[in-house]
Amino acid sequence: MIRIRDLHKRYVDAEVTAHVLRGLDLEVQPGELLALVGKSGSGKSTLLNVIGGLDQSYEGEVQVAGVTLRGLDDRALSRFRHETVSYVFQLFHLLPHLTVLENVRLAAWFDEASRIAGPDARALELLDRVGLADRAGSRPGQLSGGEKQRVAIARALFTRPRLLLADEPTGALDSEHGSSVLNAITELSRADGLTVIVVTHDDQIAARCDRVVRISDGRVVHPGEAT
Amino acid sequence: MKASSAWSVIVQNVRRNRRAFALSSVGIVVGVSTFVFFIALSSGVKERVLNRIYPVNQIEVEPAMVQVMGVSTSVLDGEDLGEEMVETLRGLPAVTAVYPKMRSRLQARLWGGKSLFGHALRTEAFFDGLEASLLAEELQEVEGVVEKRARAAKRSSRACKRDVECPLGDECRPDGTCGRVEYWRRFSEAHAVSYCDEDARCAVGQRCIEGRCHTPCVNGACQVTGDRCAAAPGCSGGACPAVCMPSCESDGSCGDGLACVGPAGSGTCQPIPCQLPRREALWSDLPADVLGQRTDRCANGVEPGSAACVPEPCPQSTTCATGDVTSLRGTCEPPIPVVLSPFLIEVFNTSVASALGFQPLDGVQALLGVRFKIHLGASYFSDALPKERQAIRVGEVVGFSSKALDFGLTVPIELVQSLNTRFMGREAASTYDTFVLETAGNEDMSGLIAALEARGFELSRKSRDARKAADLLFILTLVFGFISLVIVGIAAVNITHTFLVIVSERRYEIGVMRALGATRSDIRRIVLGEAALIGLAGGGLGVCIAFGASGLANWAAEQALTAIPFKPDDFFVYDPAILLAALGFSVLFCVLGAWVPARRASRVDPARVLVT
Numbered sequence: 001m002i003r004i005r006d007l008h009k010r011y012v013d014a015e016v017t018a019h020v021l022r023g024l025d026l027e028v029q030p031g032e033l034l035a036l037v038g039k040s041g042s043g044k045s046t047l048l049n050v051i052g053g054l055d056q057s058y059e060g061e062v063q064v065a066g067v068t069l070r071g072l073d074d075r076a077l078s079r080f081r082h083e084t085v086s087y088v089f090q091l092f093h094l095l096p097h098l099t100v101l102e103n104v105r106l107a108a109w110f111d112e113a114s115r116i117a118g119p120d121a122r123a124l125e126l127l128d129r130v131g132l133a134d135r136a137g138s139r140p141g142q143l144s145g146g147e148k149q150r151v152a153i154a155r156a157l158f159t160r161p162r163l164l165l166a167d168e169p170t171g172a173l174d175s176e177h178g179s180s181v182l183n184a185i186t187e188l189s190r191a192d193g194l195t196v197i198v199v200t201h202d203d204q205i206a207a208r209c210d211r212v213v214r215i216s217d218g219r220v221v222h223p224g225e226a227t
Numbered sequence: 228m229k230a231s232s233a234w235s236v237i238v239q240n241v242r243r244n245r246r247a248f249a250l251s252s253v254g255i256v257v258g259v260s261t262f263v264f265f266i267a268l269s270s271g272v273k274e275r276v277l278n279r280i281y282p283v284n285q286i287e288v289e290p291a292m293v294q295v296m297g298v299s300t301s302v303l304d305g306e307d308l309g310e311e312m313v314e315t316l317r318g319l320p321a322v323t324a325v326y327p328k329m330r331s332r333l334q335a336r337l338w339g340g341k342s343l344f345g346h347a348l349r350t351e352a353f354f355d356g357l358e359a360s361l362l363a364e365e366l367q368e369v370e371g372v373v374e375k376r377a378r379a380a381k382r383s384s385r386a387c388k389r390d391v392e393c394p395l396g397d398e399c400r401p402d403g404t405c406g407r408v409e410y411w412r413r414f415s416e417a418h419a420v421s422y423c424d425e426d427a428r429c430a431v432g433q434r435c436i437e438g439r440c441h442t443p444c445v446n447g448a449c450q451v452t453g454d455r456c457a458a459a460p461g462c463s464g465g466a467c468p469a470v471c472m473p474s475c476e477s478d479g480s481c482g483d484g485l486a487c488v489g490p491a492g493s494g495t496c497q498p499i500p501c502q503l504p505r506r507e508a509l510w511s512d513l514p515a516d517v518l519g520q521r522t523d524r525c526a527n528g529v530e531p532g533s534a535a536c537v538p539e540p541c542p543q544s545t546t547c548a549t550g551d552v553t554s555l556r557g558t559c560e561p562p563i564p565v566v567l568s569p570f571l572i573e574v575f576n577t578s579v580a581s582a583l584g585f586q587p588l589d590g591v592q593a594l595l596g597v598r599f600k601i602h603l604g605a606s607y608f609s610d611a612l613p614k615e616r617q618a619i620r621v622g623e624v625v626g627f628s629s630k631a632l633d634f635g636l637t638v639p640i641e642l643v644q645s646l647n648t649r650f651m652g653r654e655a656a657s658t659y660d661t662f663v664l665e666t667a668g669n670e671d672m673s674g675l676i677a678a679l680e681a682r683g684f685e686l687s688r689k690s691r692d693a694r695k696a697a698d699l700l701f702i703l704t705l706v707f708g709f710i711s712l713v714i715v716g717i718a719a720v721n722i723t724h725t726f727l728v729i730v731s732e733r734r735y736e737i738g739v740m741r742a743l744g745a746t747r748s749d750i751r752r753i754v755l756g757e758a759a760l761i762g763l764a765g766g767g768l769g770v771c772i773a774f775g776a777s778g779l780a781n782w783a784a785e786q787a788l789t790a791i792p793f794k795p796d797d798f799f800v801y802d803p804a805i806l807l808a809a810l811g812f813s814v815l816f817c818v819l820g821a822w823v824p825a826r827r828a829s830r831v832d833p834a835r836v837l838v839t
Contacts, residue, residue, distance in 0.1 A: 049834040052742070054741075054742065054832075054833050054834040054837075055834045074746055074747050074748075075746050075748075078741070078744050078745060078746040078749075079744065081741075081742060081743070081744050082743060082744025083744070087742050087837070089837055093735055093738070093739045093837060095736055095739065097239070097243050098239075106739070106740075106743055107743040107744060108232070109228060109229075109232040109233075109235075109236060109740075109743075109745075110228055110232070110740070110743055110744035110745050110746075110749065111229075111232075111744075112228065112229060155743075159743075159744070
């Protein structure tokens with residue numbers, strides 16, 4: 001599913017250059033649930049951005065679902081983000097002026113190929129699967145943190161992606177809500193045969209993944225083994 | 228991103244930021260309303276005020292004057308300024324029509340208005356002769372306004388068979404109801420009876436027969452198609468020359484003041500002879516005193532001249548016009564149709580009325596149909612012609628036109644030609660004074676003016692003033708257009724600022740959209756679409772405000788300018804192209820204002836804003 005070879009990423013800010021990823025290699029199999037762990041600043045989120053096609057300024061080779069990301073123009077990269085990959089962010093990033101249902105079906109606006117037939121029905125189905133069908137008409141401000149993250153998961157699954165990238169999805173939640181969110185991610189991804197990469201600091205969450213990959217100083221120091 | 232999706236995002240975004248957008252589009256609204264208001268006003272003034280004086284495709288030219296040893300002399304002195312010149316001018320490139328003008332060359336004075344002012348006004352009279360076709364449209368339009376006002380005043384449409392059954396100022400129309408008299412027709416359909424004492428007092432081609440100018444039959448045929456040869460009035464047998472007279476079936480098929488004489492069904496239209504009961508009637512202040520009595524028949528059907536004869540007055544709307552002031556016999560004639568300049572009314576209302584203690588006239592309707600007496604061949608300022616060459620006629624105001632003589636009477640040109648010939652000889656009626664030239668469009672005018680100047684003509688004062696006014700109006704339009712553009716330009720800067728703030732506030736939202744598959748151009752389109760929608764809404768509101776303001780301005784003009792005749796009901800002309808251009812400018816400036824923020828929005832880095 002994912003093949004990364006000799007990935008380098010540098011942040012250049014005025015006179016300071018930070019070499020965040022230093023020749024990183026990684027392979028992820030289809031349907032795998034992978035935990036990406038490491039200290040803050042080790043390059044986990046940066047790696048996620050590169051894999052998700054949000055960051056194009058790197059060196060090395062990155063292939064996701066058979067697509068070599070380097071060199072794709074904005075249109076092709078946007079299409080890749082729309083069709084192949086989805087994100088769940090630590091701070092949810094739901095749009096406050098839209099209802100829960102509208103947030104879930106947000107990606108339908110950019111569905112040029114009309115891949116998603118009946119977007120409202122699809123959004124309601126996903127909300128049902130995350131247990132929030134009765135909150136479809138609510139605004140994000142009326143939801144708890146756990147509920148917001150479950151809506152974000154439903155939004156991420158709306159386009160039927162092949163890869164789900166979750167950047168500390170439980171980081172802003174207490175343990176109870178964090179656990180329910182993780183349950184949602186694992187159950188839904190397994191049901192849909194999704195490949196999932198979860199960035200986390202939480203060892204309990206990492207323990208529930210198929211494989212744990214540790215990153216330190218921009219390299220994979222523990223490639224992990226399938227559990 | 229599909230257009231329908233983009234539209235729903237745009238509408239949603241505009242709705243939630245409506246307050247910020249409403250404030251930032253105030254400048255757009257003000258700019259567009261200013262632009263539309265002044266362009267419409269300028270177009271309206273040009274079309275409905277200036278165009279009345281001289282339409283953009285018409286100019287009036289007269290022979291250029293030069294000073295020779297302190298004396299003004301015409302450059303074209305000695306050249307034929309008659310029909311030949313008309314033909315020459317008609318042959319100039321771009322000229323589509325030529326309307327000659329002739330001034331009266333005889334002295335005249337007039338008095339009348341007793342019924343209006345309490346006592347008669349007396350003044351010297353000057354004439355201008357104009358072709359009816361040059362004025363007909365304007366007269367008709369103005370009378371249409373009067374008709375509209377009369378309808379607004381809920382005049383009753385009374386059934387009738389004859390004019391006398393209708394209220395004053397109305398006539399019995401062919402549909403059997405009373406309606407306002409169509410005065411403009413009297414100008415278009417006027418025909419003049421020319422009195423004479425010799426052939427030289429008649430127009431070329433006419434002869435003086437029995438004191439009136441007639442076109443004689445040539446070899447038993449008339450020059451005018453449809454007319455018949457008839458024996459000159461007062462002649463019998465074949466002793467007199469036969470004359471051309473219009474053929475008729477009955478009195479109704481002849482014009483005002485003519486009767487159908489001859490066998491039923493094949494007669495000729497001939498003047499109706501009449502007589503005044505007493506000489507004082509000629510000099511009285513009341514035009515009704517010269518109504519006169521027919522001498523060709525009696526009201527009770529008995530033979531004229533018998534003691535039992537009940538005199539029959541001249542037909543409705545005609546009066547008895549005597550050959551000269553020494554005679555009481557004449558023919559029933561319709562009054563001389565006179566068109567006045569609105570400027571004259573303005574001067575009366577602003578200066579004369581207050582000086583003489585008269586009530587100001589309330590616009591056109593107060594004077595339409597007013598009759599007065601004209602003393603031809605006599606003057607308050609110079610020696611009169613011999614009494615046998617003086618005549619008294621009745622004039623009637625039939626309309627107003629800005630093309631009319633400012634201080635004087637404007638009458639059909641045929642009448643001026645006839646009067647000039649009768650009183651001053653054929654020479655006096657052989658040259659025109661000015662020519663109104665018409666072209667297909669304004670764009671041909673500059674070249675035409677140059678060609679005319681090369682031929683020794685120059686623009687008349689009115690034409691010069693009209694062109695100056697048009698130039699001034701053009702400059703004012705440019706100035707106001709520029710001011711509007713500056714306002715809209717400043718508004719565009721405001722739009723830029725608003726969108727920069729909004730884009731900054733929405734950076735997470737933009738990041739989410741990018742993460743979900745929005746392209747840079749999708750984001751750009753959304754922001755520019757919002758700007759376009761604001762421009763459209765602001766522009767639309769601006770146009771509505773301009774409409775409202777113009778309605779208010781028209782109302783204010785209606786209240787403040789009641790004494791000025793001919794002011795248009797609406798000073799504004801809204802050209803759909805201008806409205807579209809205004810909306811286009813509004814949208815364009817908003818889009819330009821949002822260009823930089825849209826570019827900035829499209830460059831939001833989702834990796835930076837979404838990942839903590």
